[in-house]
Amino acid sequence: MALKASALKVGDTHSECVVENLSRTQIVQYAGVSGDYNPLHTDEVYTTQVAGYPSVFAHGMLTMGLTSKMLTNYVGDGRLTKFGVRFTNQVWPGDTLQSIATVEAIREEGGQHLVDLKLSTVNQDGKEVVSGSATARIDA
Amino acid sequence: MAKITFPVEATHIMMFARSIGDTNPVYHDAEAAKKSEAGGIIAPPSFAQAVAQFDPEYHLRPKPGQKWFGSAKGPSGIEGKPASSGGLHAEQHYEYIRPLRPGDVLTAETNPGKVWERESKRAGKLTFRERVTEYRDQNGELVMIARGVGVTTERPVDQG
Numbered sequence: 001m002a003l004k005a006s007a008l009k010v011g012d013t014h015s016e017c018v019v020e021n022l023s024r025t026q027i028v029q030y031a032g033v034s035g036d037y038n039p040l041h042t043d044e045v046y047t048t049q050v051a052g053y054p055s056v057f058a059h060g061m062l063t064m065g066l067t068s069k070m071l072t073n074y075v076g077d078g079r080l081t082k083f084g085v086r087f088t089n090q091v092w093p094g095d096t097l098q099s100i101a102t103v104e105a106i107r108e109e110g111g112q113h114l115v116d117l118k119l120s121t122v123n124q125d126g127k128e129v130v131s132g133s134a135t136a137r138i139d140a
Numbered sequence: 141m142a143k144i145t146f147p148v149e150a151t152h153i154m155m156f157a158r159s160i161g162d163t164n165p166v167y168h169d170a171e172a173a174k175k176s177e178a179g180g181i182i183a184p185p186s187f188a189q190a191v192a193q194f195d196p197e198y199h200l201r202p203k204p205g206q207k208w209f210g211s212a213k214g215p216s217g218i219e220g221k222p223a224s225s226g227g228l229h230a231e232q233h234y235e236y237i238r239p240l241r242p243g244d245v246l247t248a249e250t251n252p253g254k255v256w257e258r259e260s261k262r263a264g265k266l267t268f269r270e271r272v273t274e275y276r277d278q279n280g281e282l283v284m285i286a287r288g289v290g291v292t293t294e295r296p297v298d299q300g
Contacts, residue, residue, distance in 0.1 A: 002177065019161060029159040033152070035192035038200045039210030049215035052296040060229035061189045065160035068185040077166045077178040077239075083185050084233030084287075090297065 002076045003138040005113040008106050014074040015100035018066040018121065022058060022095045030062040060087035063097070063130050067121045070099035075115070075136035085119065085132030096124045101134070113138045143249045146191045146275070150242040153183050156190060182239035186232070188275060188286055191248050228297070230268060231289035238283050245278045253287065264294025 019026070024042070031042050036059055039046040047056045064085050071083065091097065098121065105116040119132040150170070157167035165172035166182055173181045192198045202208040208217045240246070253270030260266050268291050275284040 026159065026161070029155075033155045033159045034190045035195075035198060036189070036200050037202060037210075043210040045211035045215050046209070049211075050209075054299060061186060061232065062160065064232055065156075065162075065184065065186045065189075069160055069162045069164075072162075072164065072185065077164070077176060078182050080185055080234075080236050082233070082235050084231070086231045087229055090299075 002079065003074070003115060003136070005106050005108075005115070005138050005140055008103055008115060008138070010103050010105065012103040013100055014070070015098060016070040016073060018070050018097050018099045020096045022091065022093055022097070024056060024093045027056065027058050027062065027093070030059055030065070034059065034061060036061070055092060057093075058091040058095075060085075060130075063087065063091050063121060064132075066097060067099045067119060067130050067132065071101060071117070071119065071134055071136075074101050075117075075134075075138070079136045079138070080134060081114070081137060082135040083132070084134070085130045087129070088131055089123070089127050089129045091123065091129050095129075097121050097129065099130075104133075106138075113140055143247050144191060144194050146188075146194045146246040146248050148183060148187075148240050148242055148244040148246060150181055152190060152193075153181060153187060153242060156187050157184055160184065160186075178239065181242050183241070185234060185236070187240060188234070188246075188248075188273075188284060189232075191246075191273075194248075227290050227292045229288065230291040231287075233287040235285040236283075237281075240275075240283065244283070246275045246283065248273050248275050260293075262298040263296065266294075267292045 028042050031037050041059050044056050047053050100120050101117045104118050107114050115138050117134045121130040122128050154168040166176050166178050250271050250273040253272050256268050258266045271288050273286040277283050
């Protein structure tokens with residue numbers, strides 16, 4: 001279902017839990033499909049003993065993908081014109097993430113209605129792991 | 141940088157959607173997708189990250205006959221290598237002209253962008269490097285622009 005400009009207002013929000021108790025296996029799934037086999041994400045021995053981190057951690061792009069799930073559930077399929085994120089903190093096995101989109105602007109460009117959204121994904125401690133923005137085409 | 145040919149396939153899209161826990165039928169059910177607003181299966185917004193599969197030289201994939209820096213018998217397959225925090229992904233931005241669909245054969249061309257440095261309390265000197273990738277379809281039409289920023293840290297990121 002597409003969003004409608006007439007039914008949206010600045011400050012509206014949509015949020016979803018995008019992963020609960022993130023498993024190492026899901027990180028492996030993402031490594032396999034994306035092709036990013038950096039051992040920092042899947043190899044506990046290397047990551048703790050050589051790289052000096054407390055455990056493996058998720059690909060930033062897995063967190064972006066999780067965030068995108070909330071985003072497309074909100075704006076609909078094939079409607080994004082822009083989507084960008086900064087990775088502000090690492091995501092660890094066991095994390096539970098909540099993603100939220102907040103309407104920043106509703107505008108019209110060349111006859112097309114658009115919504116600008118601010119994005120944030122936070123972990124179970126309230127720490128932001130992704131901050132970002134997106135623009136999507138919406139109906140009148 | 142060499143151009144990479146990236147064939148977009150339905151099975152790859154299905155597996156990608158699974159890995160992010162997205163059960164939306166538009167990513168795996170051709171019949172349901174046909175009836176949806178998208179008019180057929182499309183790729184999730186960050187799917188183009190999987191272009192790495194089609195880069196023959198991709199440095200984060202083990203290759204036969206070459207030493208791999210992850211663990212095997214020892215904690216790293218490369219002896220004498222100093223501990224390194226390696227590179228991390230700092231930012232990723234996409235501009236979409238249209239969604240990617242199975243059957244698309246994309247050409248990805250990446251060019252280096254800006255480089256900048258910053259001091260950080262948690263990881264020492266940070267060096268940021270931007271890379272801009274243009275994706276064109278089988279008709280030569282620009283379909284997507286990706287801008288990634290990688291960061292190398294002086295030391296592992298402090299978790300305190």
